[in-house]
Amino acid sequence: xxxxxxxxxxxxxxxxxxxxxxxxxxxxxxxxxxxxxxxxxxxxxxxxxxxxxxxxxxxxxxxxxxxxxxxxxxxxxxxxxxxxxxxxxxxxxxxxxxxxxxxxxxxxxxxxxxxxxxxxxxxxxx
Amino acid sequence: xxxxxxxxxxxxxxxxxxxxxxxxxxxxxxxxxxxxxxxxxxxxxxxxxxxxxxxxxxxxxxxxxxxxxxxxxxxxxxxxxxxxxxxxxxxxxxxxxxxxxxxxxxxxxxxxxxxxxxxxxxxxxxxxxxxxxxxxxxxxxxxxxxxxxxxxxxxxxxxxxxxxxxxxxxxxxxxxxxxxxxxxxxxxxxxxxxxxxxxxxxxxxxxxxxxxxxxxxxxxxxxxxxxxxxxxxxxxxxxxxxxxxxxxxxxxxxxxxxxxxxxxxxxxxxxxxxxxxxxxxxxxxxxxxxxxxxxxxxxxxxxxxxxxxxxxxxxxxxxxxxxxxxxxxxxxxxxxxxxxxxxxxxxxxxxxxxxxxxxxxxxxxxxxxxxxxxxxxxxxxxxxxxxxxxxxxxxxxxxxxxxxxxxxxxxxxxxxxxxxxxxxxxxxxxxxxxxxxxxxxxxxxxxxxxxxxxxxxxxxxxxxxxxxxxxxxxxxxxxxxxxxxxxxxxxxxxxxxxxxxxxxxxxxxxxxxxxxxxxxxxxxxxxxxxxxxxxxxxxxxxxxxxxxxxxxxxxxxxxxxxxxxxxxxxxxxxxxxxxxxxxxxxxxxxxxxxxxxxxxxxxxxxxxxxxxxxxxxxxxxxxxxxxxxxxxxxxxxxxxxxxxxxxxxxxxxxxxxxxx
Amino acid sequence: xxxxxxxxxxxxxxxxxxxxxxxxxxxxxxxxxxxxxxxxxxxxxxxxxxxxxxxxxxxxxxxxxxxxxxxxxxxxxxxxxxxxxxxxxxxxxxxxxxxxxxxxxxxxxxxxxxxxxxxxxxxxxxxxxxxxxxxxxxxxxxxxxxxxxxxxxxxxxxxxxxxxxxxxxxxxxxxxxxxxxxxxxxxxxxxxxxxxxx
Numbered sequence: 001x002x003x004x005x006x007x008x009x010x011x012x013x014x015x016x017x018x019x020x021x022x023x024x025x026x027x028x029x030x031x032x033x034x035x036x037x038x039x040x041x042x043x044x045x046x047x048x049x050x051x052x053x054x055x056x057x058x059x060x061x062x063x064x065x066x067x068x069x070x071x072x073x074x075x076x077x078x079x080x081x082x083x084x085x086x087x088x089x090x091x092x093x094x095x096x097x098x099x100x101x102x103x104x105x106x107x108x109x110x111x112x113x114x115x116x117x118x119x120x121x122x123x124x125x126x
Numbered sequence: 127x128x129x130x131x132x133x134x135x136x137x138x139x140x141x142x143x144x145x146x147x148x149x150x151x152x153x154x155x156x157x158x159x160x161x162x163x164x165x166x167x168x169x170x171x172x173x174x175x176x177x178x179x180x181x182x183x184x185x186x187x188x189x190x191x192x193x194x195x196x197x198x199x200x201x202x203x204x205x206x207x208x209x210x211x212x213x214x215x216x217x218x219x220x221x222x223x224x225x226x227x228x229x230x231x232x233x234x235x236x237x238x239x240x241x242x243x244x245x246x247x248x249x250x251x252x253x254x255x256x257x258x259x260x261x262x263x264x265x266x267x268x269x270x271x272x273x274x275x276x277x278x279x280x281x282x283x284x285x286x287x288x289x290x291x292x293x294x295x296x297x298x299x300x301x302x303x304x305x306x307x308x309x310x311x312x313x314x315x316x317x318x319x320x321x322x323x324x325x326x327x328x329x330x331x332x333x334x335x336x337x338x339x340x341x342x343x344x345x346x347x348x349x350x351x352x353x354x355x356x357x358x359x360x361x362x363x364x365x366x367x368x369x370x371x372x373x374x375x376x377x378x379x380x381x382x383x384x385x386x387x388x389x390x391x392x393x394x395x396x397x398x399x400x401x402x403x404x405x406x407x408x409x410x411x412x413x414x415x416x417x418x419x420x421x422x423x424x425x426x427x428x429x430x431x432x433x434x435x436x437x438x439x440x441x442x443x444x445x446x447x448x449x450x451x452x453x454x455x456x457x458x459x460x461x462x463x464x465x466x467x468x469x470x471x472x473x474x475x476x477x478x479x480x481x482x483x484x485x486x487x488x489x490x491x492x493x494x495x496x497x498x499x500x501x502x503x504x505x506x507x508x509x510x511x512x513x514x515x516x517x518x519x520x521x522x523x524x525x526x527x528x529x530x531x532x533x534x535x536x537x538x539x540x541x542x543x544x545x546x547x548x549x550x551x552x553x554x555x556x557x558x559x560x561x562x563x564x565x566x567x568x569x570x571x572x573x574x575x576x577x578x579x580x581x582x583x584x585x586x587x588x589x590x591x592x593x594x595x596x597x598x599x600x601x602x603x604x605x606x607x608x609x610x611x612x613x614x615x616x617x618x619x620x621x622x623x624x625x626x627x628x629x630x631x632x633x634x635x636x637x638x639x640x641x642x643x644x645x646x647x648x649x650x651x652x653x654x655x656x657x658x659x660x661x662x663x664x665x666x667x668x669x670x671x672x673x674x675x676x677x678x679x680x681x682x683x684x685x686x687x688x689x690x691x692x693x694x695x696x697x698x699x700x701x702x703x704x705x706x707x708x709x710x711x712x713x714x715x716x717x718x719x720x721x722x723x724x725x726x727x728x729x730x731x732x733x734x735x736x737x738x739x740x741x742x743x744x745x746x747x748x749x750x751x752x753x754x755x756x757x758x759x760x761x762x763x764x765x766x767x768x769x770x771x772x773x774x775x776x777x778x779x780x781x782x783x784x785x786x
Numbered sequence: 787x788x789x790x791x792x793x794x795x796x797x798x799x800x801x802x803x804x805x806x807x808x809x810x811x812x813x814x815x816x817x818x819x820x821x822x823x824x825x826x827x828x829x830x831x832x833x834x835x836x837x838x839x840x841x842x843x844x845x846x847x848x849x850x851x852x853x854x855x856x857x858x859x860x861x862x863x864x865x866x867x868x869x870x871x872x873x874x875x876x877x878x879x880x881x882x883x884x885x886x887x888x889x890x891x892x893x894x895x896x897x898x899x900x901x902x903x904x905x906x907x908x909x910x911x912x913x914x915x916x917x918x919x920x921x922x923x924x925x926x927x928x929x930x931x932x933x934x935x936x937x938x939x940x941x942x943x944x945x946x947x948x949x950x951x952x953x954x955x956x957x958x959x960x961x962x963x964x965x966x967x968x969x970x971x972x973x974x975x976x977x978x979x980x981x982x983x984x
Contacts, residue, residue, distance in 0.1 A: 017862055017865060017866055017869075018866070019863075019866060022859060022862035022863060022866070023859075025859075025862075026855070026856075026858075026859040026862075029855055030852065030855060033848070033851055033852065033855065033970075033973070034848075036973075036974060036978055037844065037848050037978070040844070040978045040979075040981065040982065041844055047982050047983060050979075050982060051979060051982070054974050054975075054978050054979060055974070057974070058970050058971060058973075058974035058975070061970050062967060062970055062971075065858070065963065065966060065967050065970070066967070069858060069859075069862055069963040069966070070960065070963050070964070070967075076800070076801050076804055076805075077801060077804055077805040077808065080346055080805060081805065081808050084808060084809060084812050085812065087370070087374070087812075088374065088812040088815050088816060089815075091374045091461055091816060091819075092815060092816065092819040094461050094462060095378065095414050095461065095816075095819060095820070095823065096819050096822060096823045096826070098414075098462075098464075098465075099407075099410055099411070099414065099823040099826075099827065100823065100826055100827065101477065102410055102465060102473060102477060103404070103406065103407060103410060103827040105473045105474050105476075105477045106406050106410075106471060106472055106473050107404075107406075108474075109472045109473060109474050110406070110471075110472045270802045270806060271802070271803075271806060335813055338813075339806050339809045339810055339813070340806070342809055343802050343805055343806040343809065346805070347801060347802050347805060348802075373809060373812065373813050373816075374812075374813075374816055375816075376813070377813045377814070377816035377817035377819075377820065378816060378817075378820045380817055381817050381820035381821055381824075382820065384919075385824065385915075385919065388908075388915070388919065389915075392908070392909070393909045394908050394909060394915035394918075394919070395831075395833070395909070395911055395912040395914075395915045396824065396828070396912060396915050396916065396919075398912075400833075401833050401909075401910075401911055401912060402828065402831030402832060402833035402835075402911040402912030402913060402915075403828075403831070403912045403915075404827060404828060404831065404912060407824060407827050407828070411820060411823070411824070414820075714791075717795065759937060762954075763937070763941065763950075765945075765948065765950050
């Protein structure tokens with residue numbers, strides 16, 4: 001079998017990227033990273049709210065990198081890659097979310113009552 | 127000197143490692159002798175070159191499929207031997223008698239039995255049939271990644287060899303087929319058994335994961351022109367669903383096994399009973415994998431039944447769309463029920479209730495499938511071939527066993543029967559009548575396609591009946607015993623309980639099953655010996671409906687000289703009805719994947735590394751792993767992985783002048 | 787095989803390999819998800835030892851994060867050069883990516899060594915076992931990526947932009963970007979949320 005000949009033109013595109021796409025993705029990611037970092041280090045809100053802020057910023061950066069770096073939605077196999085990704089994310093949510101709910105529940109029910117009492121007195125608790 | 131020996135051999139001491147107990151020692155010696163016999167036979171008949179060229183270095187999906195079936199079949203014998211030992215033990219170990227094996231050996235026997243049956247028999251049969259039939263049914267020449275396919279097989283085999291080596295060297299795990307901590311931690315299982323378990327599953331698991339990716343890409347990217355998703359055979363849909371489950375569930379197993387290995391080897395505290403470990407997390411994770419796993423096993427079996435029932439009712443499958451929807455409901459729901467395996471671990475009623483309801487829901491799509499098969503049979507022109515007998519046994523037994531499952535989906539009831547023999551009987555009903563009968567039916571149905579001659583129908587029917595009757599005799603007593611309070615994994619019990627007669631009946635049942643297996647072996651031998659009587663191999667011995675029957679038996683190496691174009695479901699059936707004449711063929715050169723020893727090498731090197739891990743022979747771990755990686759890189763960097771079959775050669779193969 | 791058939795064949799191979807590799811990346815997501823779940827479950831199990839609050843050095847981790855993020859960007863630039871078949875540019879940008887990747891790794895190894903030294907190694911508690919394994923598995927993937935990059939640079943120098951080399955480079959870039967995506971979650975969930983009082 002003969003080798004593919006080297007031509008000066010690219011035989012086909014191997015990626016849907018352009019310089020502006022990568023650059024904008026990079027800048028947005030840096031901004032989102034710094035935003036999350038500063039939010040936490042300056043303690044800009046209560047813990048509960050901070051968790052929500054960090055989670056949101058992470059999700060947005062995830063989507064940014066998915067689109068700007070990984071070019072999801074364009075190029076070959078676009079449709080099936082999105083289906084695969086959505087399925088994987090569903091499984092992640094079910095398994096991780098389910099596990100957290102289950103483990104929290106198990107830890108609570110399987111802790112002896114006098115330990116509950118002790119933890120509550122110490123200011124903590126399950 | 128001592129230090130040096132320790133570095134080379136780790137914690138392996140050959141004199142200590144070989145089994146002492148008579149039964150185990152006998153089995154080990156038997157295995158070694160069989161090994162020598164096989165090597166001797168290969169040498170005497172000068173078959174090494176043939177073995178290397180035709181089988182060990184093949185990347186052809188049909189050859190790989192046959193090898194999977196061979197390994198699965200051998201492991202079935204090993205698993206049944208374990209079952210026989212357990213039945214014998216439980217029938218005789220009453221009161222002052224203590225049966226045929228020690229307590230610790232019994233623990234190893236049931237651990238090995240479960241591990242082998244699930245990971246090497248069921249998975250092996252499944253991957254074997256998928257490899258053989260999937261590309262043919264979608265009109266393709268091979269799977270998406272032939273080299274990776276071979277690697278998957280050899281990783282599977284490496285895991286299998288490791289389990290069997292444990293019998294001879296050091297002993298297997300005594301912690302059950304899922305090795306729950308804290309028992310499986312180094313504090314309570316300080317030997318090598320659990321490590322053998324971890325690493326054989328880890329290697330085989332990687333093989334399965336790669337196969338999952340391979341078959342998904344095959345289905346989505348290699349269907350012949352015209353075969354839209356809704357025109358695919360139902361077996362292909364079932365494989366699509368099962369491989370989706372593989373791809374999403376097996377990484378959980380990989381992670382969990384790794385964490386247990388870290389605990390045992392490096393003293394981490396994931397699941398230990400101190401130091402901040404949480405053993406319940408292991409149970410949670412392992413079943414998040416474990417429940418999808420059982421659907422991975424059963425979905426392709428359901429796919430086989432769809433093909434078998436339609437063919438032998440001479441009717442198209444009833445309710446195609448609802449069957450597809452049912453598969454995907456099962457896939458989705460199988461990720462939402464895993465807690466039902468540990469209702470009794472201590473979660474609150476709210477959590478238990480949610481998972482209990484989800485568990486009941488998952489029985490609905492399965493029920494839809496059963497009704498669709500029965501509706502397919504209704505008003506069909508039925509031939510009661512042995513695949514149909516496997517199917518009928520399945521319908522009857524699986525429905526009953528499934529109802530037992532719905533019963534246990536109610537947490538309050540499960541609290542009474544969890545880990546009793548009622549549970550054991552339920553899941554064996556599911557796996558034997560569902561998974562095993564399905565794959566036996568598939569084997570019988572597709573055997574003539576793969577090998578070019580039919581199996582003896584008469585012996586096959588006797589074998590099926592032995593399995594069905596034997597199963598009922600073996601497991602009905604276990605349902606009863608479970609309700610009477612008998613727990614699983616007992617190696618001895620008090621005579622006053624009155625359980626012994628039921629255990630004896632169960633033992634007889636396994637005996638009948640063994641007769642069935644003996645008949646299956648006989649069937650194979652007789653059919654091989656008498657195959658010349660069948661004359662020229664038929665392309666289509668059953669009057670089938672799908673594309674695999676359009677090829678010769680066995681198919682040529684490239685499956686289809688001309689890739690078919692499809693315009694309907696059951697395309698081959700439609701072609702036969704309208705007697706469409708295919709146009710005069712214009713052959714094009716065909717690219718075929720080359721043979722390579724890389725898959726074999728990677729599998730065996732991975733196994734060597736795993737063996738090193740078990741015995742703390744760190745040099746072996748490093749060398750084995752590094753070598754496997756180097757082989758992988760070298761193979762992937764090869765630009766010439768295919769050879770070309772010329773038009774002249776194709777014409778000669780098609781004309782029957784040349785065998786390929 | 788004539789040139790047209792060859793091109794079609796190569797396109798088919800690339801399509802299958804691209805999709806297959808994406809599926810593998812999805813399985814890696816599930817693997818990391820399992821490790822994340824374990825980390826979340828064991829987060830509070832400090833066994834009277836140090837917690838994230840006392841151990842995590844956020845400025846240091848921010849530096850690590852920005853280094854890895856930049857490497858993901860330069861990898862994109864390298865792929866752009868590959869598409870245009872500019873050999874020197876491609877090799878340079880991949881080399882930069884590798885240097886940044888190695889720096890990330892060095893920072894991480896240093897962090898791990900420091901923790902081990904002060905008695906906060908992975909044997910100390912369930913929390914630390916989970917932490918080291920989650921972050922360490924990501925680190926191992928980085929090592930794999932760097933080894934792969936080295937091999938690809940060698941192939942690029944030896945063979946030029948053959949179809950196989952370009953195909954494998956595109957897979958490598960998917961892998962490298964994916965590793966930064968995972969790091970977003972490690973940075974956010976392990977480190978940022980880790981210093982918050984629970």
